[in-house]
Amino acid sequence: MTLRKYLVILSVVLFGSFGDAFLARGMQHSRSIDIHHLGNVFWALANPFVIIGIFSLFGFMASYMTALSFADLTYVLPATAISYVVMVLLSIFWLHEHVSPQRWAGVAFIVIGVGLVAGGPSRTEDLPAPSDCKNQVESA
């Protein structure tokens, strides 16, 4: 993994979590949307936070596709799950929400999961099987 590839993974995390946070902030300040007031969706689209959130999610999709072009799905999904942790931090410091001990336990589990997958290779199907390596050593 090169620095550029780590930056792509980081951009998936940041675009995803900031996009969700901007959308949440924008929807809090928009008119309520229900089955009788579906037209309020268009009012929400005029909110600057919603607009920034939508553009952030475009950035998320572009960086997510770039990440999948060089890494396995089972690497990208757990590695980018750190965005849940970023969301918790944003909800504390930006949205001023209370975070319970149970949520902190969830953050700890995600950090351990991300640490486990980040220590391994990003692409596995190109790796030779252990038996192939042994045969290559013997033939050399």
Next chain:
Amino acid sequence: MRTFYTWACIFTTVFAAAAGDVLVALAMRRIGDLGAFRRRHGFFAVMARLLSSGVLFGGVFFMAVAFFSNLIGLSWADLSVVGPASAALTFVANALGAKFFLHENVDRRRWFATIFVCCGVLLLTRS
């Protein structure tokens, strides 16, 4: 009956989300490293390659199905049921899809990582 509809929505969301992720991953794998492709052929060639990929559009279609199915599920049941169940099950379904359809080598380390993240998401979304 309402419980049945709720779980039908959750399983539709999980299936569609996993299918979407697997198809997008398959499309991107066929195209290859986008950074290297852009350096060789330029930005517009990358866009043309992406827009001509039927598998990619299939993946985006399933992602849209997952989004709307999740919305319908939320209109029938509480967020505390639909959110954790669909998020956690999607992680496991993605790992299975990656193993059997993308033939990724999902070793013990990745299974443990998936299970840890799955438990973490359950704890975060249920609280």
